[in-house]
Amino acid sequence: MADVRDVTYELLRARGLTTLFGNPGSNELPFLAGMPADFRYVLGLHEGAVLAMADGYAQASGRPALVNLHAAAGTGNALGALTNSVYSHSPLVITAGQQVRSTIGQEVMLANVEAATLPRPLVKWSCEPASAQDVPRALSQALHLAELPAKGPVYVSVPYDDWAHEAPPEARHLLARRTAAAGALTAEQCEELLADLDGAANPVLVLGPEVDAERANDDAVRLAERLGAPVWIAPSPSRCPFPTRHPAFRGVLPAAVRGVTEALRGHDLILVVGAPVFRYHQFVPGEHLPDGARLLHLTGDPGEAARAPMGEALVCSVADALARLGAAPGGARRAPDPLPEPPPVRDGSPVDxxxxxxxxxxxxxxxxxxxxxxxxxxxxxxxxxxxxxxxxxxxxxxxxxxxxxxxxxxxxxxxxxxxxxxxxxxxxxxxxxxxxxxxxxxxxxxxxxxxxxxxxxxxxxxxxxxxxxxxxxxxxxxxxxxxxxxxxxxxxxxxxxxxxxxxxxxxxxxxxxxxxxxxxxxxxxxxxxx
Incomplete structure (x- = not known):
């Protein structure tokens, strides 16, 4: 049977993860030495930049990215960048080298002490396998968890002597494993949503980064046009879920309670799709909703649904929901008037x-x-x-x-x-x-x-x-x-x-x-x- 290192490369290849972002240290060398020719190593000079590069790669490609950090110090250098990856739901598979397994408890130089606790609570899941034989299975778990809803970064610490151990025979089953989410709305839920939307006198859409991440932008446009509804982007956006020159586009909501309430005043139904409700920044308190407004929330993240301070939430595939809502029969309402063109800008030095x-x-x-x-x-x-x-x-x-x-x-x-x-x-x-x-x-x-x-x-x-x-x-x-x-x-x-x-x-x-x-x-x- 192949060793743990060879099985790991087969596992990564089977999942399409052949680009590795990293900055190597001594604990990582046994895994990296003799990397297969079909793998690419992207070297960064600081772990914070390494993780951010992987984050940009994952978001732009829509696929997971593989990151290799150096023990505790390298993990610590990357933690600042990791905070962004958590809230962008970037599927990063982060590995870190650990000292020889038998020496970890001695806290020798470059030991990652209590390695699994170091990146918490930021990551979805974190572990250091209990044995070398469990490394392939733990890495397989990490690969699947990173991509399952809600997507996000995971972390696995591997003692560097584990790579040379013989992999268990059952590891071959990992190569053929597949997991997928199937969180579609029921027919009844979809009908209820359509009835609520069609029955509203003045609905408004608030869209978040998950719409863009799921490439559901066009369906969001179809829904907005079907409803004749204005569209805002949720506060503090990390992505753009709606074309900014569309007549329905109203801009980005302020990142404060009072600002959001004032912007949405006059609407009786607020449909928030693919965004937290809401990610405020400035502390400007006020009523969370305008008088007479009802808020419905569609998200693929159970955490976002649970922690919202108001509204009614459905945890589902936002891509599926927008596609079905936007394609539902029904005449389009009158479109809102577009915003005026941007004002003329002054050309000077320094540049405006x-x-x-x-x-x-x-x-x-x-x-x-x-x-x-x-x-x-x-x-x-x-x-x-x-x-x-x-x-x-x-x-x-x-x-x-x-x-x-x-x-x-x-x-x-x-x-x-x-x-x-x-x-x-x-x-x-x-x-x-x-x-x-x-x-x-x-x-x-x-x-x-x-x-x-x-x-x-x-x-x-x-x-x-x-x-x-x-x-x-x-x-x-x-x-x-x-x-x-x-x-x-x-x-x-x-x-x-x-x-x-x-x-x-x-x-x-x-x-x-x-x-x-x-x-x-x-x-x-x-x-x-x-």
């Missing part, structure tokens, strides 16, 4: 972020993918963006910085691997860029054709705004001056330039589109509010 986003709307490919981590420019982006296709927008789902730059690399790797031809544009604030800057090296070494746009205003813009909200003006540590991102990028091997006007940005951007290698454009921008 709204002008930069307007230039992207005009010059970027229609199927461009935006990975955004410029938090102070969120409002300007949503007012200007023209996002038409599923998988066009990714943002750190928990607000943890360091996601954007490496996630853009991972997303572009996924699209290149799938052959979609889509270009990824990373819109990164200068405060955020420093958290994941080492991913530039991976982009250069792998020749990943991401276009990085660093919006440089020399300060933590969103934090400055929040200081005003919290009456905490005068807080130290708000400014980050004196950083030459173009110089840093060139040091990592990435072509880079700095610009101060919209015209110069447009010229640099159109040149970058013609290249099949990574490019960084540093743009000096005005300070704006989210």
């Amino acid at each position: 972020p709204a002008a930069l986003f307007a230039a992207l709307r005009e010059h970027a490919p229609h199927d461009a993918v935006y990975v955004k981590e410029s938090t102070a420019t969120t409002g300007d982006f949503w007012r200007q963006a023209d996002l038409r296709l599923p998988g066009s927008y990714f943002f750190p789902a928990s607000g943890g910085l360091g996601f954007g730059l490496p996630a853009a690399v991972g997303a572009q790797l996924a699209h290149d691997e799938l052959g979609t031809g889509r270009r990824v544009i990373g819109l990164i604030g200068d405060g955020s860029a420093n958290y994941g800057i080492t991913a530039l090296w991976t982009a250069a070494q792998q020749q990943v054709p991401v276009i990085f746009v660093v919006l440089k205003n020399g300060t933590y813009g969103a934090l400055r705004w929040f200081a005003g909200v919290l009456d905490a003006v005068g807080t130290p540590g708000m400014d980050v001056p004196g950083i030459d991102f173009a110089g840093i990028a060139r040091g990592y091997g990435v072509d880079a330039t700095s610009v101060r006007t919209t015209a110069d940005f447009t010229a640099a951007f159109t040149r970058a589109l013609d290249q099949r290698r990574p490019v960084l454009i540093e743009v000096e921008t005005e300070l704006t509010e989210p």
Whole structure:
């Protein structure tokens, strides 16, 4: 019989996980040595960037991603990035090397003490197999759990001497295992929902990231048009579930109780699909629902359904639900009036972020993918963006910085691997860029054709705004001056330039589109509010 290592590679191959993101340490070498030729190792220079790259890859591809971390230290370095993966429901299979099994209790150098507890409560499941013979089965469990609803990251710690042990004969059954979810609405539930929707005088849709993750955007459009309902994106969105230039689109709901209630006032039925109810940020208390409003919630995540403070929830496949609701017979109501076109933007130096986003709307490919981590420019982006296709927008789902730059690399790797031809544009604030800057090296070494746009205003813009909200003006540590991102990028091997006007940005951007290698454009921008 093959050893545990060989069976593990067969198991990963059978599940299509042949791309591995990592930064190796001594505990990981016995597994990585002599990696099969059909596997690809994507090296990152810091585990936080490694995990964020894998997260971007998983979200863009719609498939699980495999991550290899180094013991406790490497796991600790990745935990900040892991918070985003939890709330984006990214199916990451995270492995970590452990010291020789017989020495773990001695807490020798690089032992992962109580390894299974380290990533909790963030991961869906975490374990260190009780024996070498159980490693293949535990990894199989991790692979299936990561993809079953609600999707999310899992973690397995493996002592490095386990790989050389003989695998048990029954491990061969793992290679043929398949699991799938079947959470469709019953016919009765679907009929009740349709009756509620058709009976409402003024319904409204609130869509979340799960709609985009399940590629149900077109069905959401059909439902909105059938109902003649306006559409909001749920607060703090990590993805874009609805085309932003559709007449029904109303924007992103504020991330505060009172703001959501005011935006939805006048609607008697609120249908929330594929989003938590709700992910608030600013503490601005108020009534959770407008007077006379009823809230119905469709989600594939039992946790989201259970913890909501109001409404009636159904745990189901949101893709199936939207398809059936949108295709149901019934005449379409009058469509809502579209929002006015974005206001004209001022072209100056430094660049108004709204002008930069307007230039992207005009010059970027229609199927461009935006990975955004410029938090102070969120409002300007949503007012200007023209996002038409599923998988066009990714943002750190928990607000943890360091996601954007490496996630853009991972997303572009996924699209290149799938052959979609889509270009990824990373819109990164200068405060955020420093958290994941080492991913530039991976982009250069792998020749990943991401276009990085660093919006440089020399300060933590969103934090400055929040200081005003919290009456905490005068807080130290708000400014980050004196950083030459173009110089840093060139040091990592990435072509880079700095610009101060919209015209110069447009010229640099159109040149970058013609290249099949990574490019960084540093743009000096005005300070704006989210």
